[in-house]
Amino acid sequence: MPTVTLNGRTASGFACPAGVKEAIYWSDDLPGFGMRCRASGARTWFVQYRTKAGQMRKHTLGNPQTVPFGKAQTEAGRLLASAKLGHDPAEEAAKAKGAVTVRELVASYLEHQKSRMKPRSYVELARHLEKHVKPLHGRPAGGLTQRTIVELLQGLATAGPVAANRVRASASAMFAWGMKAGLVSANPVAATFKPADEKPRERVLTNAELATIWNATDGSTDHDRIVRLLMLTGARREEIAGMRWAEVASGADGASTWVLPSDRSKNHLPHEIVLPAMAVELLPQPRQDKDGRRRELVFGEGAGPFSSWSRCKERLDARIVKAAAGERMPPWVLHDLRRTLVTRLNDLGVEPHVIEALVNHVSGASKAGVAGVYNRSAYAPQKRAALILWCHHVARLTGSETKEPDAAPENVVPLRKAG
Numbered sequence: 001m002p003t004v005t006l007n008g009r010t011a012s013g014f015a016c017p018a019g020v021k022e023a024i025y026w027s028d029d030l031p032g033f034g035m036r037c038r039a040s041g042a043r044t045w046f047v048q049y050r051t052k053a054g055q056m057r058k059h060t061l062g063n064p065q066t067v068p069f070g071k072a073q074t075e076a077g078r079l080l081a082s083a084k085l086g087h088d089p090a091e092e093a094a095k096a097k098g099a100v101t102v103r104e105l106v107a108s109y110l111e112h113q114k115s116r117m118k119p120r121s122y123v124e125l126a127r128h129l130e131k132h133v134k135p136l137h138g139r140p141a142g143g144l145t146q147r148t149i150v151e152l153l154q155g156l157a158t159a160g161p162v163a164a165n166r167v168r169a170s171a172s173a174m175f176a177w178g179m180k181a182g183l184v185s186a187n188p189v190a191a192t193f194k195p196a197d198e199k200p201r202e203r204v205l206t207n208a209e210l211a212t213i214w215n216a217t218d219g220s221t222d223h224d225r226i227v228r229l230l231m232l233t234g235a236r237r238e239e240i241a242g243m244r245w246a247e248v249a250s251g252a253d254g255a256s257t258w259v260l261p262s263d264r265s266k267n268h269l270p271h272e273i274v275l276p277a278m279a280v281e282l283l284p285q286p287r288q289d290k291d292g293r294r295r296e297l298v299f300g301e302g303a304g305p306f307s308s309w310s311r312c313k314e315r316l317d318a319r320i321v322k323a324a325a326g327e328r329m330p331p332w333v334l335h336d337l338r339r340t341l342v343t344r345l346n347d348l349g350v351e352p353h354v355i356e357a358l359v360n361h362v363s364g365a366s367k368a369g370v371a372g373v374y375n376r377s378a379y380a381p382q383k384r385a386a387l388i389l390w391c392h393h394v395a396r397l398t399g400s401e402t403k404e405p406d407a408a409p410e411n412v413v414p415l416r417k418a419g
Contacts, residue, residue, distance in 0.1 A: 003025075004028060006034070006035065007069060008069040015043075021038065024037075030080070032049055033046075043063055047079050047089075049089070056135070101137065105178050106129045109177055110129065128170035146191060149168075149188050164195035165196055168195065203331075204344075210394065222306050225299070230334055231340075236338065243299065244298065245298060258275050269360065274380065276387050278400075286298075
């Protein structure tokens with residue numbers, strides 16, 4: 001944007017050129033002070049400065065019709081001098097007016113959500129709002145425009161389009177809550193577009209890929225055990241990573257019952273699975289904490305559950321490449337194991353409502369409408385039979401030994417194929 005001689009006489013001649021939405025004219029006498037001209041004809045004085053933390057701020061001083069040039073220049077000089085001393089004039093002005101800043105809105109929303117969200121989800125929410133929305137923290141929450149939000153999201157999208165979508169969702173939820181809490185009067189995120197189009201993942205691993213992953217996880221690390229358990233049970237990774245010994249009860253036949261409590265399940269419903277012997281063998285020996293007591297969590301170290309996902313997945317992929325003499329397997333994620341179990345069990349003839357129950361989904365005809373109200377069956381025998389069938393399938397693919405019953409489970413009824 002041009003640097004011009006900006007004074008009371010010249011200001012009236014500056015306007016937004018045709019075909020441009022906005023033009024900014026900077027004062028050559030006072031760096032950081034300028035006039036913003038929009039295509040609509042609106043013109044405003046403003047100052048731009050960096051905060052002590054290095055964040056760029058813009059603060060509007062008014063329009064030439066109500067604020068004369070001399071007054072705007074004097075105020076601009078005062079604010080720019082204040083910014084050099086480490087102050088944040090825009091945030092201070094918002095507080096003086098009693099307006100809620102974005103920083104205050106973020107703090108209030110996170111405090112409200114902390115006890116209502118799962119720990120991992122809360123960490124992600126806090127990261128979105130405290131890190132990615134940080135450039136807006138000093139601004140009045142009620143004064144943000146859609147354009148401001150779009151510019152923020154577009155900047156994030158250059159590095160990670162999908163991550164920008166997640167930040168948008170978190171910010172929108174925050175402003176929607178702020179409206180209900182009486183802190184803001186509008187949600188500037190609601191009518192913005194998603195920075196990136198997302199397609200649902202459809203990756204189903206082949207039998208050969210399942211065998212490759214199984215063979216590459218033949219170690220005794222937590223990650224190796226978890227990946228195999230994900231393959232055998234179809235559970236979600238956070239469910240396995242946070243498994244507690246109190247949730248697992250051993251059976252006389254080598255199987256164990258794992259009861260996932262409602263506060264750890266995605267749909268907030270308790271979920272019970274009878275783990276076949278092939279899965280039970282993957283559970284490590286109980287560990288001790290630093291005080292010498294038995295650790296409650298099955299996996300991980302310290303006070304929390306297993307969490308080294310990225311680093312361990314990179315190592316696993318490297319082992320797969322090495323085993324294949326440099327040939328890479330098509331990109332895959334751990335959640336693909338869950339989708340693969342569901343798909344392959346359908347191929348093996350397990351009834352859909354049993355598979356839905358096995359992966360703790362509340363959907364489908366068996367749980368819709370009146371059936372959803374009255375059908376409270378957990379299908380425990382059928383789920384166990386389906387997992388035994390699946391363990392036999394994985395064992396055949398990988399050449400592994402299994403202690404599961406040799407006979408076909410009587411509760412699994414193959415579906416007839418049409419034709």
